[in-house]
Amino acid sequence: MSVGVFDVAIVGGGTAGCAAALALRKRGMSVVLLEKGQCGAMASGTNFGGVRRQGRDFREMPLATRARAIWDRLPELVGEDCEFRATGHLKLARDAAEMAELERYARDARDHGLELSVVGGNAVRALYPWLGEAVTGASLCPDDGQANPRLVGPAFARAARAAGAEIREFAPVTHARWTGAGFEIDAGGATLRARLLVNVAGFWGGEVAAWFGEPVPIRPLCPNMVVTEPVPYVIDRSIGVCGGNVYVRQVERGNVIFGGGRGWGDTARAISRPRADVARDAMARTLAILPWLRDARIIRTWTGFDGEMPDDIPVIGPSRTTPGLIHAFGFSGHGFQLGPAIGEIVAELVADGRSASPLAPFAIARFAGAPPAPAPR
Numbered sequence: 001m002s003v004g005v006f007d008v009a010i011v012g013g014g015t016a017g018c019a020a021a022l023a024l025r026k027r028g029m030s031v032v033l034l035e036k037g038q039c040g041a042m043a044s045g046t047n048f049g050g051v052r053r054q055g056r057d058f059r060e061m062p063l064a065t066r067a068r069a070i071w072d073r074l075p076e077l078v079g080e081d082c083e084f085r086a087t088g089h090l091k092l093a094r095d096a097a098e099m100a101e102l103e104r105y106a107r108d109a110r111d112h113g114l115e116l117s118v119v120g121g122n123a124v125r126a127l128y129p130w131l132g133e134a135v136t137g138a139s140l141c142p143d144d145g146q147a148n149p150r151l152v153g154p155a156f157a158r159a160a161r162a163a164g165a166e167i168r169e170f171a172p173v174t175h176a177r178w179t180g181a182g183f184e185i186d187a188g189g190a191t192l193r194a195r196l197l198v199n200v201a202g203f204w205g206g207e208v209a210a211w212f213g214e215p216v217p218i219r220p221l222c223p224n225m226v227v228t229e230p231v232p233y234v235i236d237r238s239i240g241v242c243g244g245n246v247y248v249r250q251v252e253r254g255n256v257i258f259g260g261g262r263g264w265g266d267t268a269r270a271i272s273r274p275r276a277d278v279a280r281d282a283m284a285r286t287l288a289i290l291p292w293l294r295d296a297r298i299i300r301t302w303t304g305f306d307g308e309m310p311d312d313i314p315v316i317g318p319s320r321t322t323p324g325l326i327h328a329f330g331f332s333g334h335g336f337q338l339g340p341a342i343g344e345i346v347a348e349l350v351a352d353g354r355s356a357s358p359l360a361p362f363a364i365a366r367f368a369g370a371p372p373a374p375a376p377r
């Protein structure tokens with residue numbers, strides 16, 4: 001059965017795909033978004049909820065700065081704030097070497113338009129009396145923040161649908177091919193046609209790219225997450241540490257969410273599970289910086305799938321083999337913050353053939369000739 005001809009077909013209904021659908025509709029293009037499950041339920045809905053620029057690879061900074069401006073505009077863009085709060089992001093040092101790292105990053109970040117304030121141990125505990133003795137200093141990015149990941153993808157999906165995009169859930173794309181004049185896409189028992197194709201399939205973006213002769217060395221990344229019962233609201237910043245082996249935030253309802261280490265995932269079946277030993281290690285590191293949390297009860301642990309590239313930055317840009325194919329995947333554990341900007345960037349690439357954001361570091365060509373992905377760790 002062959003149905004439908006669209007300007008653009010989007011494979012993947014994470015935040016990136018749903019934001020792209022909305023941005024493309026705003027440019028008047030006809031759009032179908034194909035999601036194998038429900039929109040915003042994979043990495044975009046299972047992540048920690050950190051909306052931070054601090055600590056980012058500087059190659060991503062122009063994109064992260066663009067995204068940060070959009071986070072403030074969510075109510076006008078998608079009709080709700082998705083619990084985005086600009087609480088600031090506080091990165092902690094636990095020894096002299098980590099303190100030196102914070103100072104070095106803050107110095108370099110200035111060249112990329114990011115102003116951080118670094119304070120030593122005594123000052124940091126005066127400012128944040130809820131931090132434990134293990135903390136020797138911190139660096140604050142005041143306009144970073146946090147949001148509820150469960151809300152963001154679906155909000156973009158609803159806004160895109162209201163703007164006229166066709167959003168098809170439970171419509172797995174099993175294959176897509178270039179016909180010479182556009183794309184044929186097999187999805188949910190139907191074959192659709194589109195002039196242009198957007199690959200925002202998260203970890204599975206590697207599989208989609210391989211259909212077009214562009215294999216990339218992507219690996220699954222399953223950060224291990226934990227949440228406590230509600231406790232009195234104290235932690236009014238989102239927290240990370242040098243090295244990233246633990247990160248913590250508290251929602252206004254009181255629950256404390258923390259992550260660190262990796263869970264388990266079976267990519268073939270799209271099943272991921274948290275690991276108890278990894279959660280216990282993250283708990284110990286959390287208690288070192290927030291000792292008063294020791295009596296809080298854990299109510300849930302989870303993980304999810306992101307795609308991790310060997311150089312820790314995503315693939316964003318046109319295909320090198322197939323005209324009209326745009327990739328944006330492999331966000332390597334930090335694509336939630338970028339998602340709203342990725343939508344705009346994809347729309348620019350589709351409609352104008354170029355983006356206002358600098359994308360050269362993200363070209364898929366950097367993996368030309370790359371062998372298939374090795375077995376998951």
Ligand SMILES: Cc1cc2nc3c(=O)[nH]c(=O)nc-3n(C[C@H](O)[C@H](O)[C@H](O)COP(=O)(O)OP(=O)(O)OC[C@H]3O[C@@H](n4cnc5c(N)ncnc54)[C@H](O)[C@@H]3O)c2cc1C
Pocket residue numbers: 011012013014015016017034035036037038039040041042043044045046047048049050051052171172173174200201202203204205221222223224225303304305306328329330331332333334335336337338339
């Ligand atoms: C546990 C965890 C914690 C994280 N914490 C943070 C954080 O604090 N801050 C941050 O910035 N980032 C974080 N990340 C990373 C961030 O969540 C991702 O980089 C981002 O959500 C990727 O969005 P996406 O839309 O590209 O992909 P996804 O949300 O993975 O969406 C891709 C979609 O494509 C669909 N799909 C795949 N193949 C097909 C197909 N063949 N047909 C149809 N649909 C298909 C999938 O079902 C999925 O819904 C975290 C990730 C995880 C897993």
